[in-house]
Amino acid sequence: MFDPASDSEDYDAHERQLGPNPSLSLMSHSRAEDLRRTLDETMPYCCGTLRPASSSLTLYYGKTEQARRIDLLHASTHALSDLERYCDPATFGVSQQNVLDLAYRKAGKLDRDHFAFDFDIERSGLLEVVRMGMFTGKSQKQRIRAELYKLNIYGKGCFFKSHKDTPRSTAMFASLVLIFPTAHSGGELLIAHGGRKWSFDAASVLSDTNTSDPRLAYVAFFSDVEHEVTRVTSGHRLSITYNLYYAYDDICMDRLEVIQPRGANASEVHDLLNSLLDDHSFLPNGGVLGFGLRHLYPLPTHFDAHDDKTLNILKDKLKGIDAALFQACTELLDTSPTLYTPPVWEKLCRQWNGVLINAPPKVLETAGPGCIRHWTVHWVTPLSDVNRVKTRFAAYGNEPMMGYLYQRICLLIQVGSPGRRKGSVSQL
Ligand SMILES: O=C(O)CCC(=O)C(=O)O
């Protein structure tokens, strides 16, 4: 008899025994059918392979201070057997309890407090790919985060029968499994949803991976999707699972106390700039405003002559109050200020259609052909220094090597006369 308090598998089994319910029969209309077909076509998972950025991926594991290590990209059978012996037998959840049932699940597992590995999932790009693979339309912008969950090792004869993963919170929406290039056969992941079935055989997908350029396999599926791992017939199948969460509703601000800054003052910057621009005594004939930014920005020590994106990309990376100023300029003047880094003027003039500002007559005389635009800039905030190829930041950085140097940047913005501040603005 179906117990309404039991878990969803019981309910599914109960439902399968019932005949079709006429009050739930599907409407017949060709357009409704088209829509239904399209909705049915989407897959509840995504999968692929990933070439790690480094040539090794070290797994550290242990329950004492004496951790062991294995390179997951080049693990020997011997090392994998050791790991398998070290692991706990994998249980699974039944009605709020962890149960060991070797007819249902035979595998070794380590919980996340007993292992660590040097894979930076944020930087790997994997979360982006999973987000694009599992969401569509506007929801592709969904912010998601991954939480390391556990390691599983399946030796010969191991498997995990069909189940759904336990959601850890309402924000959890999927599981992401990494499967490493350890020699094995069998151990396919079978996925079943809405009457359809799929299989992902990491062993065969990775079979051509070579030791000098190894790959690992990934598969992400929504948490409500049934899946199973078929019996491993040889070797070791090693997987590490992450739980995937929406990144919005589990951020708990209650536990934080902010000492500084006390409040955001972006709106104050906006209002003050607005009243400056409204003031008829300020630049009555219009002109170019300059703002030296409050922070320094790392730019490549050598700009690529053909890469004109360096400063443009910086627009999205401005820090704190600099970003607020940039935004206020953009909103009030309907145009984006130009970002400018002073001492590379010649390059800017020639390659990026730059403009010489407040140049002494001597510089104007020596500027070669092509450096023709020249503006007088009215500085609202100071640009305190010029850039140098070597700065003290290079000497006192937290890393000995620097491919980037902090550069002073300013915003330049052309404004019209009062009352026509926006109208006569041209994009600098
Ligand atoms: O190892 C895998 O591929 C998936 C394991 C699994 O489904 C689980 O641990 O819940």
Ligand SMILES: [Fe+2]
């Ligand atoms: Fe699972």
